[in-house]
Amino acid sequence: MPFTSFMRFLFGKASSITAKEKVDNYKIYANVEKNYLDKILERFDILRHKKGGLKVGQVRIDMQKTMQKHCGVFRTKEILAEGIKKIQKVSESFDEISISDKSMIFNTDLVEALELDNLIAQSKVTLTSAINRNESRGAHAREDFPERNDQDWLVHSLTWLNEDGNTEFDTRPVHLNTLTNNTQTIPPKKRVY
């Protein structure tokens, strides 16, 4: 069982009980601007009426191959930089897709296009995070920086995807202490197998 689903089984009940205690059903926690809804519908509508020369599946395979080749576990700055250029092209070719299924009933063609749009965004931020993190850590094995570097890189990567399609990178410190005194903090150390 994947670890995340395992966690869901373990903590699902506890978190729902806590949520019930802490969240008030009728309280408005955040005001969502009305034009956000327009934006969502606009995205849906534009995609639905796309009439380009490419099929969703063709662009998706380009995205998959780019990420497989340029964003694998073992990576270097050059490989990643080339990947960023390529994914930019994939992203541009996404504008050329066409949705041939016009139906509003179980339209998997449209759903796959929406998914692909999200995946291209994910690819961009993944590549940006990977090229900026100049160290190796876990499944991020930079062959040009083979060592783990806790001095500079014991931080979370943060990446923004702007509306123009470009990314920004920053970091945030990691909470290294537990929230209670009941549990001892385990200091980070290099994993050796």
Next chain:
Amino acid sequence: MTRISLPKNSKFTNGNYYKGNNLKKLKKINVYRWDPDKKINPTVDTFEIDLDKCGQMVLDALILIKDQIDSTLTFRRSCGEGVCGSCAMNIEGQNTLACQKNIKEIKGDINIFPLTHLPVIKDLVVDLSHAFKQLEFIEPWLKTNLGEPTKNEQIQSLNERSKIDGLWECILCFCCTTSCVSYWWNGEKYLGPAALLQASRWVNDSRDQERKKRLKYIEENSNIHNCHSIMNCVNSCPKGLNPAKAIADLKKQIVTNI
């Protein structure tokens, strides 16, 4: 004797033929198509594909068709490795998972239809809501009389755990239920093999404390005796499970334990 004929709107005709270019290893795939927006009878479209450029399973062929030939082709899919149960469909007259059926096993054209005896939503997608309601009916969750949640695990011995082997593996693809002849006739009342296999999974769980209640409930509400051991369920199960045996076992427990 009763005479049965199919409703007029269920009869299909030959549809489009998608010819391929320069195919080295030609394979023809016949796929059932039905578009709810068009008010016409279903058709069977034929696609020519090149096996050299296609993965080895039937699902790969369908994905290839959707990605390269006709993207309006609609089917459910997800994991591609036989654990999610989404791509259940009727391939060569047998309900199975498209991702588990090797193209090499099929000689000649491949005929793909939706799961049998369910309302079609579109192309190969069927409406499973009734089947899932029936699953809900058997209350497929652990029931204990402990009241407050306990902090400790509920321990099971190896022997107790082995009693639900062959039952828990069900992925709810409903290949069995939709191939069951009794279910075709009495699907409204008879729960069908998938739901009853799940019922058996909870009845045989040593941690469940409402075993007798469950058995009584099944006896009164599931029409379990509609199972006549036709064994279509066993034939079609892509996970190699034996719902017929589970149902027989339930019947036995109902007789001996209530």
